[in-house]
Amino acid sequence: MSIIENHKTNGAAFCENPKLKARDVGVFYGEKQAIFDVSLDIGANEVIALIGPSGCGKSTFLRCLNRMNDTIDICRISGEILLDGENIYDPKVDVVPLRARVGMVFQKPNPFPKSIYDNIAYGPRIHGLAHSRVDLDEIVEKSLQRAGLWNEVKDRLHSPGTGLSGGQQQRLCIARTIAVDPEVILMDEPCSALDPIATAKIEELIDELRENYTIAIVTHSMQQAARVSQRTAYFHLGQLIEVNPTDQVFTTPQHTLTEAYITGRFG
Amino acid sequence: MTNTSLSTREKVEKSMVRRRAAEKRFRTYGMASVLFGLLCLVGLFGDIINKGASAFRQTVIQTEILIDADFLGINKKADDQEIRNADFEGLIKQHFKAMVQPQGRGERRQLYSMISAGAAWQLQEAVIADPSLLGKKLSVNLIADDDVDQWFKHDRGTELHNNRMSETQVKWLEQWIDQDMLKTQFNTLFFVNGDSREPELAGIRGAITGTFLTLLVTFLLSFPIGVAAAIYLEEFAPRNKITEFVEININNLAAVPSITFGLLGLAIFINIFGVARSTPLVGGLVLTLMTLPTIIISGRAAIKAVPPSIREAAFGLGASKMQVVFHHVLPLALPGMLTGTIIGMAQALGETAPLLMIGMVAFVVDVPGFINDPSTVLPVQIFLWSDSPERAFMERTSGAIMVLLGFLVTMNTAAVMLRRRLERRW
Numbered sequence: 001m002s003i004i005e006n007h008k009t010n011g012a013a014f015c016e017n018p019k020l021k022a023r024d025v026g027v028f029y030g031e032k033q034a035i036f037d038v039s040l041d042i043g044a045n046e047v048i049a050l051i052g053p054s055g056c057g058k059s060t061f062l063r064c065l066n067r068m069n070d071t072i073d074i075c076r077i078s079g080e081i082l083l084d085g086e087n088i089y090d091p092k093v094d095v096v097p098l099r100a101r102v103g104m105v106f107q108k109p110n111p112f113p114k115s116i117y118d119n120i121a122y123g124p125r126i127h128g129l130a131h132s133r134v135d136l137d138e139i140v141e142k143s144l145q146r147a148g149l150w151n152e153v154k155d156r157l158h159s160p161g162t163g164l165s166g167g168q169q170q171r172l173c174i175a176r177t178i179a180v181d182p183e184v185i186l187m188d189e190p191c192s193a194l195d196p197i198a199t200a201k202i203e204e205l206i207d208e209l210r211e212n213y214t215i216a217i218v219t220h221s222m223q224q225a226a227r228v229s230q231r232t233a234y235f236h237l238g239q240l241i242e243v244n245p246t247d248q249v250f251t252t253p254q255h256t257l258t259e260a261y262i263t264g265r266f267g
Numbered sequence: 268m269t270n271t272s273l274s275t276r277e278k279v280e281k282s283m284v285r286r287r288a289a290e291k292r293f294r295t296y297g298m299a300s301v302l303f304g305l306l307c308l309v310g311l312f313g314d315i316i317n318k319g320a321s322a323f324r325q326t327v328i329q330t331e332i333l334i335d336a337d338f339l340g341i342n343k344k345a346d347d348q349e350i351r352n353a354d355f356e357g358l359i360k361q362h363f364k365a366m367v368q369p370q371g372r373g374e375r376r377q378l379y380s381m382i383s384a385g386a387a388w389q390l391q392e393a394v395i396a397d398p399s400l401l402g403k404k405l406s407v408n409l410i411a412d413d414d415v416d417q418w419f420k421h422d423r424g425t426e427l428h429n430n431r432m433s434e435t436q437v438k439w440l441e442q443w444i445d446q447d448m449l450k451t452q453f454n455t456l457f458f459v460n461g462d463s464r465e466p467e468l469a470g471i472r473g474a475i476t477g478t479f480l481t482l483l484v485t486f487l488l489s490f491p492i493g494v495a496a497a498i499y500l501e502e503f504a505p506r507n508k509i510t511e512f513v514e515i516n517i518n519n520l521a522a523v524p525s526i527t528f529g530l531l532g533l534a535i536f537i538n539i540f541g542v543a544r545s546t547p548l549v550g551g552l553v554l555t556l557m558t559l560p561t562i563i564i565s566g567r568a569a570i571k572a573v574p575p576s577i578r579e580a581a582f583g584l585g586a587s588k589m590q591v592v593f594h595h596v597l598p599l600a601l602p603g604m605l606t607g608t609i610i611g612m613a614q615a616l617g618e619t620a621p622l623l624m625i626g627m628v629a630f631v632v633d634v635p636g637f638i639n640d641p642s643t644v645l646p647v648q649i650f651l652w653s654d655s656p657e658r659a660f661m662e663r664t665s666g667a668i669m670v671l672l673g674f675l676v677t678m679n680t681a682a683v684m685l686r687r688r689l690e691r692r693w
Contacts, residue, residue, distance in 0.1 A: 071582060073506060099585035106583070110576035112595060122594070123584040173580070180584055 007036075010254040011244035015043040015231075019184060019214040020065060020102075024079035027060050027069065027238075034060050037079070038240045040233060042184070047206060047215045049225035049246065052235035053261065058218045061235070062186050065216065066102035067095045083184070100127055103182035107189040109169035111161035111176070116153050119161040119172055120144060123180035139179055147175035148205055167198025174205065178213075185209065187217040191224065203228050222262055226250050234258045315672070319665025325454035325467060326416040327408035328382065328443065332362045334394060336401045343398050350395050355387040359409070367439050377436055383410040385456070385468045408452060413466040413659035415440065419449055457666065461632045462648065466659030469652070471667050473634045477547055477627070477642030478616065478674075484551020484638055485615050489558040490608050496559075497566030497604070502592050521560035528557045529624025537625060545626035548638040553621045558611040565607020569600035602689040609682035613675055619646040645671045 014021075018041035027035040035057045042048050042065075050058040060069070067088060069075045080087045088098055100123070111119050120140045123129075130136035140157070144150040149171045153164070161172050170190055177185055187206070191199040206215060206228045219225050225232050225246065232249040234242045234257070242249065242258045253259040273281070336342060338361065339353040360379055369375045386409040393407065394400050411419070414431045418440065422432075432440070443449045460470030504510045532553035536542045542549045573596050581591040622628065627643050628651065635642035643651070645667060652664040 066583070068579070068582065071578075096585050096587050099583060104579075104583035106576065106579055108576060110574075110580040112577060112580060113599065122581075122586075126584070126586055126590055126594075176580075176584065 007239050007241070009039065009240045010242040010258075011248075012231075013039055013233075013240065013243045014041045015046075017044050018042060019044040019084065020216075021082040021085075022061075022064070022079070023082070025061065025064060025081060026078040027057070027064060028076040028078075029072070030074045033238065035064075035238045038235075039079075040240060040243060042214060042216055043231070044214050045210055045212075046231060047210050047217060047229045049229035049232045050216065050218045050235060051220075051222065051225050051232060051261070052241075054220075055237075056235040057238040058233075058235045059188050062188055062216060062218050063104075065184070065186055066099050066104055068099075068104060070095060100180050101182055102184040102186060103177035103180060105170070105173050105177055105185065105187045105190045108193050109166055109173050111164070111169050111172050113160065113162055115158045116144075116161045116164070116172060117157040119176050120179045123176060127180060129180070143175040143179040144172075146178055146209070147171045148201065149175055165198070167194050167201060170194060170198065170202060171205065174202070174209075178209075182213065184214045184216070187215065189218050189220060192220060199224070222250070234261065236261075312672075315665050315668050318662060319667075319669045321420050322457060322662045322666025322669075323454050324420065324451040325456065326411040326419045326449065326451050328411050328415075329406070329408050329448050329450060330362070330366075331404050331406045332359070332390070332409075333404050334358070334390070334400050334402060339401075341401070343401050345398065347395050350391060350398070353391070355390045355394075356384075359386055359390070367442070369435075374435055377433055378439070381412050381415050381436060381439070383412050383467045384465055385410045408450075410456070410467055411449070413657060416467055417658050417662075420451065457663070461634050462630060462643070462651070463632060466655075466657045466663060469660070469663060471645065471648060471670060473631055474643050474645045474648035474667070475670070476634050477550075477631075478644040480547035480635060480638050480642065481550040481554060481644055482612060482616060484547055485554040485558055486608070486612060488551065488555040489562055489611065492555070493559050493562030493608070493611075494566055494604055497563045497570060498592060498597070500563070501567045501570040502588070502596065517560050517563055520556075521564060524620075525557055525618055526620040526624065528553050529621030531556065532621060533624045543639055543641075545629050545631070545641045545643075546639050547635060547642055547644075549625050550622050550627050550644065551638070553625055554615040554618060557618065557621065558608075558615050561611035561614065562604070562608050565610070566600070566604045569603025569607065570596060572603060573599045602686045605689070606682055606686055609678055609685075613678050616674060616678070617646050617671065619650050622647050623650075645674070 020042040022038055022040045022042075025035060025038045026033060038057075038061055050062060052058050063069045064077060064081060065088075069077065077089060080089055082088070083098070083101065087093070088102075112122060114122070117140055120143050121130075121136050124136060124139050130139055141150060141154075144153060149168060152168060153172075161169065164172060170193075174185075174190075191202050194202065203224060206217065209215060217225075217228065229246045231243060232246045233240060234249065234253075234255070236257050242253065242255045244254065249258065250262060253262060335358060338358055339355070341349050341353050345353075359382060363378055363382065364375065367378060369378045389407065389409060390405075393405065415436075418432050418437075423440075440449065456468060457470045459472055460468055461473030463469040500510065500514065532549060536549050536552050537544050542552065577595050577599065578591055581595050586594065622644060627647050629641060629643065630651070631641050631643050633640070649664055649667045649671065652660045652667065655661075
């Protein structure tokens with residue numbers, strides 16, 4: 001399988017009400033190009049699933065959306081990504097407020113080695129979102145409730161977050177992200193380290209969160225993509241092959257590569 | 268299958284014998300190494316304690332002495348200065364002369380040499396503290412001279428003593444022992460006095476104070492500088508030729524022989540900047556140079572050990588670089604940094620060579636009051652005493668080593684405890 005020359009993305013990469021617009025995004029690690037001219041809209045209040053075989057660049061693309069790739073010295077990005085029409089790679093844009101607007105949940109649950117309360121309160125504290133202790137308590141409670149974790153942890157808010165189970169830790173990380181009240185949540189294989197029951201809970205949660213947030217999720221599980229997302233984008237060797245409504249991708253894929261992947265011929 | 272008659276299973280069984288033997292052999296080597304190390308340690312400590320324990324006891328002569336106001340030429344209204352000028356030494360000489368009645372000048376000199384010069388000072392201090400003692404009989408434990416001390420503690424009844432103690436002296440000493448006058452007591456002077464030419468009066472307080480002040484200067488300079496350098500190099504510095512050069516040279520510095528730092532300190536701090544020589548300040552500066560690489564290297568290792576997922580989590584929430592470093596990386600790295608620092612400080616505590624170069628090897632009697640007073644430090648004091656011919660100094664050398672080791676063990680224990688305490692928070 002080699003890179004397809006002059007490839008054009010199949011399907012509907014653009015949508016009517018975009019929250020994020022990526023245009024001709026290319027990513028380079030030193031000399032090596034990891035992503036080629038990806039153009040994709042992420043609609044407001046939709047869940048978009050990014051799928052594809054390992055090393056296809058879906059995580060790299062996701063990390064471009066809140067400039068997490070900035071932390072890698074040799075990483076360079078071309079093209080533009082617009083959040084509400086504003087290019088986030090504009091030199092005038094500060095990444096700190098950007099990341100407050102575009103939050104991220106990682107593959108492995110990574111709670112801070114602090115109490116559950118402090119984990120949630122950290123974001124609001126550094127951004128000055130709470131004016132008093134009461135405010136902060138309220139944010140913490142609300143975030144934990146939205147993440148479906150409140151009833152499980154309300155009696156031990158001050159015990160360490162690292163003492164929770166894997167699934168609880170991941171929901172804690174989601175609650176932590178919500179606490180900053182972002183507009184977009186990026187999820188990088190959030191369930192890959194979890195058991196099926198914890199995964200089901202997170203998937204349920206993603207469905208609820210869609211009401212208020214725009215969500216982009218990278219996943220290796222096609223069932224998961226089918227369950228939680230409205231649109232699915234298939235990446236292959238750094239190129240965006242096909243974007244279509246999820247049910248269409250899984251029933252009648254347009255591109256042969258997409259079909260090969262979802263029928264399990266490689267990946 | 269190959270052309271042997273053995274099945275795979277039999278081959279594995281056969282090789283197992285060899286593998287098990289190899290494992291057993293390796294374990295034996297390991298245990299032997301540990302045992303050897305332990306034996307060396309026990310031998311070292313045993314020898315030091317064996318030689319040095321007696322340094323903590325001092326021989327005294329218990330006697331009842333009349334504080335003769337007429338002989339001293341002072342009365343009860345005398346001020347401290349007059350008391351200090353009075354001839355207590357003569358009083359003691361007269362007292363012992365009357366007691367043992369030496370024949371001729373030679374014997375008198377032998378007698379007087381058995382009592383320490385510190386005895387007169389003992390009486391003097393007692394009278395200054397309580398002038399009403401004048402004219403009364405006072406029961407005191409007068410410090411014996413170091414030769415008497417050594418004879419009483421080690422040589423009595425053996426043949427060794429003959430060169431230092433004459434037969435007459437031994438006769439007197441045996442008399443005193445019969446009268447229950449000669450005994451040993453805890454050697455307080457060893458801890459409250461500074462250095463002295465008289466072994467029985469020499470103590471380590473000056474060296475301990477000097478060590479404490481020197482290490483204080485070292486810590487106050489090297490910890491903040493080392494931690495700041497480690498954080499900058501690890502978190503903020505761009506990766507380029509210059510930082511690579513700096514990195515290599517920090518590692519080189521850690522391997523530089525310590526005496527070189529002494530020469531550098533002499534050339535720069537003393538000759539160019541004019542810092543007073545032989546002081547804890549310049550000692551601390553030199554030891555800072557020596558400790559810095561250790562702190563920076565261990566600090567960077569501690570920062571590197573912080574899992575990247577924590578950084579990502581904080582960045583993902585919109586924390587700035589500073590916030591990520593100070594809220595998350597530093598608290599997690601601090602236990603490791605502190606351990607490195609305490610190890611560096613323990614190294615500095617035992618360092619002798621560079622301090623010789625900057626004059627801390629001087630004979631300093633006074634206990635230093637501040638970082639700009641001339642002073643010495645424990646290891647240099649040990650070095651100085653080990654060079655002295657008197658046998659009593661040999662004993663004190665081992666005694667001082669025991670104190671130094673005590674400090675080291677205390678510091679390392681503190682490091683471990685501090686580390687546990689900090690780690691439990693996370």
